[in-house]
Amino acid sequence: MKVLVTGGAGFLGARLVRELLKKGQLNGRPIIEISIADLFGAPADLSADPRVRLHTGALLNQTELFASGFDAVFHLASAVSGECEQDFDLGLRSNLDSTRALLDGLRKAANVPRLVFASSVAVFGPDAANPLPDRVADSTLPSPQTSYGTHKLMCEYLIADYTRKGFIDGRSARLMTVTVRPGKPNGAASSFFSGIIREPLAGVQATCPVDADVTHSVSSPANTIHGLMTVFEASRQAMGGRLALNLPGLTVRVADMLQALEDVAGLQVRQRVRFERDERIAGIVGNWARGSTADRALALGLRPDASFKSIIEQYMEDCRKPGYPADALRGLQR
Amino acid sequence: MKVLVTGGAGFLGARLVRELLKKGQLNGRPIIEISIADLFGAPADLSADPRVRLHTGALLNQTELFASGFDAVFHLASAVSGECEQDFDLGLRSNLDSTRALLDGLRKAANVPRLVFASSVAVFGPDAANPLPDRVADSTLPSPQTSYGTHKLMCEYLIADYTRKGFIDGRSARLMTVTVRPGKPNGAASSFFSGIIREPLAGVQATCPVDADVTHSVSSPANTIHGLMTVFEASRQAMGGRLALNLPGLTVRVADMLQALEDVAGLQVRQRVRFERDERIAGIVGNWARGSTADRALALGLRPDASFKSIIEQYMEDCRKPGYPADALRGLQR
Numbered sequence: 312m313k314v315l316v317t318g319g320a321g322f323l324g325a326r327l328v329r330e331l332l333k334k335g336q337l338n339g340r341p342i343i344e345i346s347i348a349d350l351f352g353a354p355a356d357l358s359a360d361p362r363v364r365l366h367t368g369a370l371l372n373q374t375e376l377f378a379s380g381f382d383a384v385f386h387l388a389s390a391v392s393g394e395c396e397q398d399f400d401l402g403l404r405s406n407l408d409s410t411r412a413l414l415d416g417l418r419k420a421a422n423v424p425r426l427v428f429a430s431s432v433a434v435f436g437p438d439a440a441n442p443l444p445d446r447v448a449d450s451t452l453p454s455p456q457t458s459y460g461t462h463k464l465m466c467e468y469l470i471a472d473y474t475r476k477g478f479i480d481g482r483s484a485r486l487m488t489v490t491v492r493p494g495k496p497n498g499a500a501s502s503f504f505s506g507i508i509r510e511p512l513a514g515v516q517a518t519c520p521v522d523a524d525v526t527h528s529v530s531s532p533a534n535t536i537h538g539l540m541t542v543f544e545a546s547r548q549a550m551g552g553r554l555a556l557n558l559p560g561l562t563v564r565v566a567d568m569l570q571a572l573e574d575v576a577g578l579q580v581r582q583r584v585r586f587e588r589d590e591r592i593a594g595i596v597g598n599w600a601r602g603s604t605a606d607r608a609l610a611l612g613l614r615p616d617a618s619f620k621s622i623i624e625q626y627m628e629d630c631r632k633p634g635y636p637a638d639a640l641r642g643l644q645r
Numbered sequence: 646m647k648v649l650v651t652g653g654a655g656f657l658g659a660r661l662v663r664e665l666l667k668k669g670q671l672n673g674r675p676i677i678e679i680s681i682a683d684l685f686g687a688p689a690d691l692s693a694d695p696r697v698r699l700h701t702g703a704l705l706n707q708t709e710l711f712a713s714g715f716d717a718v719f720h721l722a723s724a725v726s727g728e729c730e731q732d733f734d735l736g737l738r739s740n741l742d743s744t745r746a747l748l749d750g751l752r753k754a755a756n757v758p759r760l761v762f763a764s765s766v767a768v769f770g771p772d773a774a775n776p777l778p779d780r781v782a783d784s785t786l787p788s789p790q791t792s793y794g795t796h797k798l799m800c801e802y803l804i805a806d807y808t809r810k811g812f813i814d815g816r817s818a819r820l821m822t823v824t825v826r827p828g829k830p831n832g833a834a835s836s837f838f839s840g841i842i843r844e845p846l847a848g849v850q851a852t853c854p855v856d857a858d859v860t861h862s863v864s865s866p867a868n869t870i871h872g873l874m875t876v877f878e879a880s881r882q883a884m885g886g887r888l889a890l891n892l893p894g895l896t897v898r899v900a901d902m903l904q905a906l907e908d909v910a911g912l913q914v915r916q917r918v919r920f921e922r923d924e925r926i927a928g929i930v931g932n933w934a935r936g937s938t939a940d941r942a943l944a945l946g947l948r949p950d951a952s953f954k955s956i957i958e959q960y961m962e963d964c965r966k967p968g969y970p971a972d973a974l975r976g977l978q979r
Binding site for chain 2: 399438439440441449450451452454455471474476550551553554556
């Protein structure tokens with residue numbers, strides 16, 4: 312089985328490729344080869360694996376690669392929401408046109424590849440005539456408040472139509488906010504959902520820009536990857552239709568995230584988080600889903616993370632693996 | 646005020662241009678010029694009007710025209726649903742890429758044009774996890790069953806995002822099935838909704854391919870054009886959000902359409918319609934909305950046609966105007 316992972320050099324993508332290499336098969340068919348298509352080079356452990364092929368550069372002009380007969384495609388490549396708000400053309404190019412190029416390449420191939428598209432909870436938002444429900448469901452009417460969410464939604468529907476026509480067997484799964492992400496804070500408004508855990512654990516002060524009673528749906532990296540792989544392996548019938556589904560999220564209050572941090576790492580670590588309201592970020596977050604349900608994903612056997620405590624513990628376990636900065640857990644030391 | 650009407654040479658587009666020329670203004674601002682961008686040449690009465698400019702050819706390469714500073718845009722140009730099912734690339738090009746080219750042209754202009762997009766009730770359909778409600782509402786989750794419906798929906802969301810960014814002031818209005826259309830039957834599955842009225846009035850036998858108890862939402866050409874112009878003139882606030890709205894439709898049973906025909910034109914005319922079930926067409930129609938509501942359009946003061954009888958009478962009145970075939974009402978003669 313030939314696999315393509317777009318965005319396979321990114322945080323989630325590389326993690327997915329690692330899991331696929333470890334699993335060695337999908338639906339019982341052995342994985343012979345994994346192609347990574349990404350703007351950037353892949354982590355060393357991946358590029359060293361003889362089953363991995365790297366295709367570095369923009370997706371937009373790789374139609375020929377896409378038409379080369381992949382059996383399985385995980386489409387994760389994406390410019391992030393903040394970038395797309397700053398550079399409208401970049402968003403169109405990276406998230407809409409690239410997906411179109413991918414689909415048209417796959418359509419040209421002789422086979423019908425199965426594809427999983429990483430969509431996003433960012434398709435949801437409030438609109439004057441359509442307020443957000445307390446928990447966004449598979450059946451909630453999308454109303455994106457960013458170009459990122461708009462393009463993700465458009466791609467969901469494009470993929471459903473290519474699937475209806477029999478060109479691909481596509482499935483769109485909406486990712487919840489993935490936390491705890493390693494690395495530096497980035498420009499994303501959601502960055503603090505990782506930062507308020509990651510920085511204190513590293514011994515660094517962190518600022519929480521929203522109120523403690525803000526709620527949000529989150530998912531650990533491992534549970535998110537498990538969700539994408541399960542959606543891939545599901546039968547067409549088990550998917551329950553061609554429309555996108557929500558991956559399960561743990562709906563959690565910021566205050567409870569910090570309580571979990573204290574439970575796992577102690578009061579001293581938790582006290583490195585200071586509340587300082589940022590009106591801009593609080594405004595953006597106020598437009599986000601305050602929680603989610605995922606009936607169709609639950610029917611596939613998927614579950615949210617058990618607790619936010621387990622999400623923190625997963626991050627701490629990851630930090631002890633190679634590839635993570637040596638000082639990621641420095642804040643735990645006396 | 647400079648106006649652009651894409652698809653302005655088509656049946657609905659030409660009718661819209663005629664109404665705009667007659668009205669002479671929009672929101673109190675005089676119409677100086679109407680540009681028609683269409684694949685085909687315009688009817689003689691329009692091309693003869695000194696205010697009308699014709700731009701004949703594909704929209705896809707007219708970005709420069711689109712950037713030339715229009716104040717008002719009505720975007721009606723579209724390949725129809727049957728064509729798009731037969732030629733997937735044509736659909737992408739005519740309905741998705743052309744809209745994108747239009748929007749990118751408008752974005753380059755110095756002003757912020759107001760745009761009305763003719764979307765379609767074809768965005769709705771049943772999906773395994775999302776059965777169709779009895780009446781599709783503004784807030785019903787779309788699930789297109791054709792490429793045509795898919796591209797219309799994608800354009801709705803693209804227009805909402807260009808509007809959010811302040812590049813245009815866009816509004817998407819979903820047209821119901823427009824009947825009675827003049828001319829010959831076409832390949833569209835909905836063709837019979839006009840045919841079972843038009844042909845008997847012309848003295849020609851007609852076949853109804855679905856059962857008499859099928860219900861559907863229809864709108865007369867005049868009411869549809871009135872809807873598009875009202876949506877154009879509405880304030881941003883009155884629109885109630887950026888998402889697409891349904892134009893009002895008269896939900897009517899096929900049996901009642903034929904009763905209305907008998908009431909208006911007599912039993913002899915009605916008896917020219919024969920029921921002969923066509924499984925292919927009945928299957929397609931079975932996936933369509935069986936009725937619709939239009940709360941946001943009603944709040945703008947729009948209403949469905951008063952009765953199907955009034956829709957037939959409107960068609961008969963039209964048939965007596967220049968431009969309609971002389972024998973359109975031949976079936977009424979003894």
